[in-house]
Amino acid sequence: MLSKNPSKGKLLVAEPSILNDKEFNRSVIYLTEYNKEGCIGFILNKPSDFILKDLIPEIDCDFTIFNGGPVEQENLYFIHKLPELIPNSIKIDKDIYWGGNFEVLTELLNSKKIDETDIRFFLGYSGWSLNQLNEELTESTWLIIPNKYPNIFDIDSATIWKNQLMSIGGEYQIWANAPTNPELN
Numbered sequence: 668m669l670s671k672n673p674s675k676g677k678l679l680v681a682e683p684s685i686l687n688d689k690e691f692n693r694s695v696i697y698l699t700e701y702n703k704e705g706c707i708g709f710i711l712n713k714p715s716d717f718i719l720k721d722l723i724p725e726i727d728c729d730f731t732i733f734n735g736g737p738v739e740q741e742n743l744y745f746i747h748k749l750p751e752l753i754p755n756s757i758k759i760d761k762d763i764y765w766g767g768n769f770e771v772l773t774e775l776l777n778s779k780k781i782d783e784t785d786i787r788f789f790l791g792y793s794g795w796s797l798n799q800l801n802e803e804l805t806e807s808t809w810l811i812i813p814n815k816y817p818n819i820f821d822i823d824s825a826t827i828w829k830n831q832l833m834s835i836g837g838e839y840q841i842w843a844n845a846p847t848n849p850e851l852n
Contacts, residue, residue: 671811673706673811674698676697676759676761676813677811678695678812679694679695679708679810679812680694680696680810680811680831681695681808681828682807684808691710695711695712695828695831696708696710696711696736696793697746699759699765700759704797706794706795706797707793708794709744709789710733710735710736710789710793711822712827713734714731715733717731718730718732719776722743726777728776730776730783730788731783732789733787733788733789733790734790734791735789735790736789737793738792738794739791740790740791741790741791742791743788744766744790745788745789746759746764746789747763748764748818749764749786752771752775753767753768761814784820810831810835
């Protein structure tokens with residue numbers, strides 16, 4: 668189940684050892700880029716308090732915006748599974764694509780031709796230089812797991828981290844069931 672090498676399309680699951688890290692505590696990150704320059708991903712399980720029309724009023728859509736990570740949080744990003752509808756999409760892995768023509772996307776959203784299980788929006792992204800991520804992996808900050816979800820856009824963001832740890836088993840099951848704030852235990 669665990670993988671040794673990160674690559675596009677895999678998941679980075681936060682190790683329980685980083686519970687005190689506000690940004691990445693209990694995070695599951697979908698890697699969208701991994702090369703000699705570094706890597707980029709989006710946190711799948713940190714919904715923000717914003718919906719799309721809060722940020723772009725001309726789009727009549729109430730899809731949740733997720734916190735993608737600490738880098739460029741003033742920018743909106745999206746990944747989806749609709750390359751046939753959204754021109755200029757960049758393939759990440761299997762059936763998942765990044766970005767594309769925003770004008771076309773706006774029209775599709777306003778005409779209700781896209782379902783929330785087809786796309787996810789993020790403010791900011793998570794990024795590392797190649798050496799930085801490799802160092803964090805040797806420090807046991809992240810687990811690398813193949814993405815086996817048939818649709819990552821309809822996963823339950825409240826339970827994905829716990830479910831990933833439970834599927835690994837062993838000592839991870841104990842951490843999976845630990846309260847979000849151990850001080851309240």
